[in-house]
Amino acid sequence: MRKILIVGAGQSGLQLALGLQDKGYEVSLMSNRTADEIRSGRVMSTQCMFDTALQHERDLGINFWESQAPRIEGLGVSVAAPGSHEGPDGSQRAIDWVGRLDGYAQSVDQRVKMAGWMETFAQRGGQLVIHGAAVSDLDFFASRYDLTLVSAGKGELVSMFGRNAERSPYDAPQRALAVSYVHGMGPRPEHPDFEAVRCNLVPGVGELFVMPTLTTSGRADILFWEGIPGGPLDVFQSVKDPEEHLATTLELMKTFLPWEYARCTKVELTDAGGTLAGRYAPTVRNPIGRLPSGGLVLGVADVVVANDPITGQGSNSAAKCAASYLSSIVERGEEPFDEDWMRSAFDRYWNTAQHVTKWTNAMLAPPPEHVLNIIGAAGQIQPIADRFANGFDDPSDFENFFFDPDKANAYLASLTG
Numbered sequence: 377m378r379k380i381l382i383v384g385a386g387q388s389g390l391q392l393a394l395g396l397q398d399k400g401y402e403v404s405l406m407s408n409r410t411a412d413e414i415r416s417g418r419v420m421s422t423q424c425m426f427d428t429a430l431q432h433e434r435d436l437g438i439n440f441w442e443s444q445a446p447r448i449e450g451l452g453v454s455v456a457a458p459g460s461h462e463g464p465d466g467s468q469r470a471i472d473w474v475g476r477l478d479g480y481a482q483s484v485d486q487r488v489k490m491a492g493w494m495e496t497f498a499q500r501g502g503q504l505v506i507h508g509a510a511v512s513d514l515d516f517f518a519s520r521y522d523l524t525l526v527s528a529g530k531g532e533l534v535s536m537f538g539r540n541a542e543r544s545p546y547d548a549p550q551r552a553l554a555v556s557y558v559h560g561m562g563p564r565p566e567h568p569d570f571e572a573v574r575c576n577l578v579p580g581v582g583e584l585f586v587m588p589t590l591t592t593s594g595r596a597d598i599l600f601w602e603g604i605p606g607g608p609l610d611v612f613q614s615v616k617d618p619e620e621h622l623a624t625t626l627e628l629m630k631t632f633l634p635w636e637y638a639r640c641t642k643v644e645l646t647d648a649g650g651t652l653a654g655r656y657a658p659t660v661r662n663p664i665g666r667l668p669s670g671g672l673v674l675g676v677a678d679v680v681v682a683n684d685p686i687t688g689q690g691s692n693s694a695a696k697c698a699a700s701y702l703s704s705i706v707e708r709g710e711e712p713f714d715e716d717w718m719r720s721a722f723d724r725y726w727n728t729a730q731h732v733t734k735w736t737n738a739m740l741a742p743p744p745e746h747v748l749n750i751i752g753a754a755g756q757i758q759p760i761a762d763r764f765a766n767g768f769d770d771p772s773d774f775e776n777f778f779f780d781p782d783k784a785n786a787y788l789a790s791l792t793g
Contacts (some may be wrong), residue, residue, distance in 0.1 A: 384528030387694035388677035408508035414490040418649040423691035424771035427479030445590040448481040451573030451765035475765030483589035506711035527676035536665030549655035557650035558643040612653040746784040
């Protein structure tokens, strides 16, 4: 039986550990926190997983919360009119539409999911090691395993994987991030009969994403600001108190997005750990880390491809990476997991991930005219709205109509005559 060590107990690490366990591998999983510590800790992300990523969980039979989590059937875009927040009628929207998803999306608070998956892994006989691993630890452990994978996306271990400058156009954070999990938010009046992720764009300022989720205390909503650094939304670094964090979030909504603020007259934080703030530079790294003794480790998901969350792809990419690596490992049989294999396993995942990175980096920049035309036309032509929404599930489709002005114009012409 082949022995595999996975360091990091997030979406990718746990999904891969459970998948390998199901295939008969002897898996050890290292986490810096226990399941109870994760469950009672601070929120970790703004995960919204679309149909393809959810299917990877279904395939492994670990979609434990599917019947409880809200079914997200749409994805909507609103664009604040220039200067609307400065005038007497702050509710003015230049664009407002919602696209329907072919397969529903869902969000499960990672505190719920990771704690549950970790307990399942242990119950199924997996070796769970609670320890914050350093490079020196991996140097000691790696020789005892056939393969070591690093899926812990922060801290010292990431430094083993060098930045790929060619695939990383940004060397600094492009957004300041601020998250609040709340109870008591009202429905979006344009579609009270179905749930949707709402993307609200304030040109030159930033974005607010609103998404329904399942958290430790039941159904909730996530309010997620992405502010352009140095702008009016970049004010959360000095906020330490959760209630002040929520109050700041709501005040910014009242100023820039009053139509969303109107839904928040009765909101309160889900819990004391229901806020998060930070920033990081989107980075693609080399997939193979070399230990001091010469041993090799393979990076997983956002260890090696970390995109800004503006396109909501983090947990989706993690699920897709875990599924891709699972296939590569199983297909390897008894052959060694050498450097060539590691590179080919990553390249297989990159075939999917490259589309996410290209699209995410494009969305961080001011939109060119042909993209504005697409977003504007989606408000008039429902198939455009639906196609844009479903691109969140399969970002490779954006290659066909989004990046290139000629393709965009041809696509619009085909629908408008």
